[in-house]
Amino acid sequence: MTEKEQEFSPNIVGFLCNWCTYAAADLAGSTKIEISPAFSVVRVMCSSRVDHNLVLSTFFDGADGILIAGCHPGDCHYGKGNYFTRRRYAQLKKVLETLGLEPERIQLAWISAAEGNRYAEVVNSFTEKIKELGPSPINNNQRL
Amino acid sequence: MSRDSVLIIGAGLAGMKAGLLLANAGKKVYLVEKLPLIGGMAIKDEESFPNFECSTCMVAPVQQDVLQNPHIETMTLSTVETVEGSVGEFKVNIKKGARYVSMTDCIGCGMCYEPCPVSINNEWEEDLGEMKAIYVPTAGSLPNVPTIDPQHCTRLNGSDECNACAEACMFGAIKLDDKDEELVIEVGAIVIATGSSTYDVSSLETLGYGSFPGVFSPLEFERLFASNGPTEGEMTIRDTESVPSKIAIVHCVGRKEVGYCSSVCCMYSLKFAHFLKHKIPDAVVTNIHSDICVHDKTYQKFYEGINGVDTEMRFCSSMADVCVSGNGSGLKVNYPDGKGKEQAVEVDMVILAAAIVPTEGTAALAGILGIELDGFGFIRSLSENIGSIETSREGIFVAGSAEGPKDIQTSVIQAEAAAGKVMALLSAMPEPVAAESETGE
Amino acid sequence: MKAKVGVYICECGPNISERVDIEKISEELLSSGEYDDVELVVKNYGLLCSGDGKTYLEEEITSNAFTHLVIAACSPRDHNTTFINVCKKTDLNPFLYKMVNIREHCAWIIPDKDKATEKAVQYIRGGIKRVLYQSELFEKQLDITPDVLILGGGIAGMEAALALAGEERTVFLVERSSELGGVSAGLNRLLPRQGGEVNKLSSYRGEVENNEHIKLYLDSEIKSVIGFLGNYEVTIGSGDEEEGVELVVGAVIVATGFKLPEINGLPGFDFSEKDEVHSSIEIERMMATDRKLAMRNGEEPKSVALVHCGGRSERGYCSQICCSYMMKIAGYIKDQSTEIEVVEYFRDLCLPYKEDQKFYDEIAARGVEFRRFGKLEVDGASVVSTGMDGAESKQEYDMVIVAPAMLPAEGTEALAGLLEIPLHETGFFEEEHQSTNAIGTTTDGIFIIGAAQGPRGISSSMLFAQASAGRISTQLIPGQKITPEVKVSEILEAYCTGCLTCLEVCSYGAIYFDDDRAISVVNEAVCRGCGNCFGSCPSGALRTKHFTNTQLMKEVAEAVRER
Ligand SMILES: Cc1cc2nc3c(=O)[nH]c(=O)nc-3n(C[C@H](O)[C@H](O)[C@H](O)COP(=O)(O)OP(=O)(O)OC[C@H]3O[C@@H](n4cnc5c(N)ncnc54)[C@H](O)[C@@H]3O)c2cc1C
Ligand SMILES: Cc1cc2nc3c(=O)[nH]c(=O)nc-3n(C[C@H](O)[C@H](O)[C@H](O)COP(=O)(O)OP(=O)(O)OC[C@H]3O[C@@H](n4cnc5c(N)ncnc54)[C@H](O)[C@@H]3O)c2cc1C
Ligand code: SF4
Ligand code: SF4
């Protein structure tokens, strides 16, 4: 088991808002900071676009962790979008619990366009956390 | 056709915003910027008041819009040399400085910096960091194309045959034989948006700038806080590289000398207090201030959110009597309190909230354009016409902090107003004879 | 017809080509056997964004007659527009193209070349899958009317009207009172930096009244408004009259100004009718009409206190102009008689205009005493103040003049409701963005200017007015159309339960409820495509064009695929 855990390479999906966090990812890229290949970026216009259905489908498809990231509160390109993201995130955590998924498998982060370093930190530490948590139970069952 | 084109001088937020509006209305816009990058003062801030909004997030989409707009011709490293003619038909001579890197071939990969053997102080970073002789001022600069400093590049200054960057560039983008170019454009109207600078704090000896490494100017502090800055956002005192634990922010520096209130210093000083507290939670921050000028409907609340939370606001009855001195390895700030009694704060860092002053070259530019300055050296708007952004010469307008100290809001408002004035002016002008349409979509 | 997908991998010089194995990518894509139902063309090119690269791409799209296109290159923030423009030159609808970022998301951040290559394959696969589920979208051009409605005929409204009215643009100016001019019309003088004289302002009224392109509606107010940028239908009327005038305008400017509160009732002010305590505006009017400062008994006061910041603490904002105009009033008094003792009680001197410091120096030199207070109360005609040294002093004056905080005009809240634009917590109208869009609101085409936007003086009000003219004259050009965003949201009638959740979350009021069909509908001319409504819809009725869940899940499927 421990051996298996060590070779476990998770699949993590990040839904990044176009205006801030996607720009931060670009900055991290252009400064060539290493980021775990376990992490895949999906661009959305605003973090508020990420609905329960998208998150749950992503878990059902086999993701081990999901990062939702957007502009800092108050900085949303569309005014108040990310305040709604925050509420939906709180609900989602509860939904995950009822499904028997560890709520830590989703994370919300506010990363501005200037925070290339922080983007890398958040992504890499989230990846580490998911590695520690091990494969998603949904994922495991499906594989069995 | 000059009736359909406009020259904008300075690509800060004011210049960019005015340019975008006019370009979207189909005008041909020439945007002339003296630095190798566009964005102005606002891109030096990590976050801006009153919302602590990430400035990059606010400005980068504007910069991108400008660079991608087919109606805007952005000329960096460029200056206006002469202006002839009059409203509707200005003939402008522009000097486009050599960049030594092709704007069309370079893709901004940055492979050329490493091999360059020359390191120089990075002026854009307020000399807090170094850069190579081929450089972009900061990560994320737009346009994302480096430039070579001809004074320091050993090839260009003739001291050797170095070819390192050209060899490193896979795109053949380096043009070591690049030359300054002169070009002549015809425009119907001109908008000046050359921004402002900050008061030279080293001229006030009692405040210790230059004598003590712990004393900082406001722009130095902005760059220290910036995560894309020379310390990657680590706020350390130069020389010792230690993190400060006690900081004093002195308001109104230079106000008496310049003879006016600079309208934004209280706000940025409060912003700094918040920055400090945010990054160094144990820090003890003191703002030494006189009048608090928080004049937008949102600003007082900003002040109330910081006063007593991030900083202790200490009233000083005479800002001109504030004095910074050495105190062992630290610093001491003496000031007279509300009773006129001398007080002292012991700190390890002092930030001087300097007044806003006309940017270098304003007088020369005014001379070239044939317009008047005000008594302080800013571009004179006909303010006695009330709320006017017209300059003393017809067809030339001023927007942003080139006209006097102001926040981003008012700078942008003036830019929008300038766009309106230009539209009204140009559409009131007679249709040119035999219109051969050359602004094809 | 079998789909034919072109996949173009940009080498980006060495940036991509040296850090991922492009050949291996092509092999993997072509040999996977996953794309049997589509014809796949995979090619690489040195630098697609270069002039040659764009020409190459254009030729490739046309000669291959691709149905879909995937470009694997740098960040879409750098070159999405570049490649959209290439598509536009061909028959390929730009929404059937997808850009995949294998530079910032693979080549530059994964040092191990094999892993970076693997990652690039994954992203490109996602791109291919996604693009096959993308739909054609078409830009629509909307007719507009360049005409403008302005609410409020104070200095801000008049300035905007004069700036905009012309041959091809009619301005409808609606003023609630029976006269143009607003508050500034009643002033005695202006500040020195404004030239002092008020006649400039008076001449404005005539100019507005005589302008044939400005239609004036006095004693009138707006009754209803519906529409969007370029096309607003509004009804204006007076009083309770049923019948109103109907107009179609392209934009609406709100310039309804401010009001001053009663001073009696402000915390810290306690006086009776008989006490000589006056509001600043009364003094302006007194000076303007009687040309003389006098007490109720007609006599000249011997001592006057000017009290700044009345009610400021409670309101929570600084009114920006009071410090300056109070110095002006001090000047009136000293003009009348240098004998009169004048003391200004201020909390902080707020002089954000560079010229006003000099004015202060002049007024101070004329013997006006400036006294800073930490706390202050007005008790009858006495001022009780606590200075910065903590010492309390009480002094009686013949007259006390107070600068009360400026408040939003009467009826601001109702007007905000009618226009469906938000109010700021201070009660003034709220701008879309404090710094970069101070006159815009969350509704495109509705602007807020002058003191209606927030407390301010005449110069600033006029600048805001000119700014609105700048925005409108560059957006609504007579004879031209506008092109709204196409990547917007839509609501599928069959799924919508009419719960109204989406109406609540949309910051732009882009969704309305269709009573007849009992469903919600997105107004595509207003929607900006953020997708917030999508995130909120409990019934799965919403769709965000170009960002549908089906499309996004194709990218996800490749991201989570067993490797
Ligand atoms: C320390 C500090 C912090 C601040 N923080 C805030 C804040 O948080 N929020 C806020 O609202 N405001 C803030 N401000 C004010 C804000 O920076 C200005 O209002 C704003 O930058 C003005 O924009 P601008 O476009 O007029 O000028 P700038 O941004 O100064 O742009 C002018 C441009 O013109 C170019 N230029 C100059 N001369 C020439 C020439 N001769 N030819 C060609 N180009 C030329 C310059 O290189 C520059 O790019 C701050 C100011 C300071 C000093
Ligand atoms: C005592 C005093 C002295 C001042 N001195 C100076 C000075 O010297 N210099 C300076 O720059 N500023 C001065 N000011 C500030 C100046 O008065 C304001 O800046 C200016 O009046 C703002 O103009 P406005 O058009 O935005 O608003 P207003 O002047 O308030 O005009 C608003 C107009 O809108 C109308 N209106 C309101 N609601 C509606 C509605 N729902 N529908 C239709 N119409 C409506 C009102 O009837 C009014 O005509 C002074 C203010 C005061 C109180
Ligand atoms: S996508 Fe955004 S703007 Fe469009 S209707 Fe939905 S919430 Fe409103
Ligand atoms: S949230 Fe969904 S179901 Fe409710 S009104 Fe909007 S579209 Fe219809």
Ligand code: FES
């Ligand atoms: S646009 Fe970034 S969170 Fe809304």
